[in-house]
Amino acid sequence: MSYVLSDAWTWDTWFADDGDLYHAFYLKASRALGDPDRRHFHVTVGHAVSQDLHAWHEVADALIASDQPAFDDYTTWTGSIVRDPEGMWRMFYTGTTRAENAIVQRVGVAKSPDLYNWTKAGSEALCEAEPQWYEKFDGVSWPDEAWRDPWVFAHDGRWHMLVTARSNQGAPDNRGVIGHATSPDLDTWTVQPPLSQSGAGFGHLEVPQIASIGDRDVLIFSSLHGELTAARRESGERGGVWSVPVESPTGPYDITKATRLTDESLYAGRLLQDRDGAWWLFAFNHVDENRAFIGSLSDPLPVGWGGNGRLRVTDGRFDHLG
Incomplete structure (x- = not known):
């Protein structure tokens, strides 16, 4: 069954495996808020553990906002x-x-x-959007200054961080890119140019992740209908979790080739390999058939490569997406 907390909504999730237990960390807010749109600003980082990726046991929360002044004295949001x-x-x-x-x-x-x-580690941030390549908040182009959802991994002797970011070039609704920073030691980070280009049809590409499944690399990200460009929306496109095969974990990524892995019933997808080598997609249960917010962790969904060279959920649940 899905992981549902009776007293709290849960949404964006990230994982760790200590060799004994699987650990899920997730954004969490009390259902007593009433309006789920309020959850973003009354948030903690929750924590649950599992032996099998199906049955989860909640343990103490991992993080809360810092005391003022600090870069995170209001919210602690998605990570890795x-x-x-x-x-x-x-x-x-x-x-x-x-x-x-x-x-x-x-x-x-x-x-x-x-x-x-x-x-x-302290009250100061490690990195933020650099105006040389990335959009800074101007009160007009976008509701916020995007530099979030860090996905950190090692490749070719360096540490890499993918982030949800926006280019400073192009139409305001078409600036979504995968931001990039690098580090030799996980302590000092240098912001780099984005690993994708603006103009791919997205206002933002949330919760990015890179994974190597079999002998192929894939990038996944999430974007809803409302964050697609006007042209995509007018053509009838919807959102969800998206995937795109890539030639290298560190790009460049051609986001114009992205296709939907799920519909909008799921969001903020994460790929996770179990100890037997199988790959699974997790996401949070986003909305029901009436578009009402749900806010719980999905069951693991099996994924693999389809005959068309695209990553797909292999139990048939999203075959209607093509």
């Missing part, structure tokens, strides 16, 4: 987890401040020896 060469777990996450009314997003880090007890 890696284990560093010394065996310490590092959670890279998105933070916003009350002073900026959560408009400007930045990335920071917390560390843990055991995935249960987390200590933030």
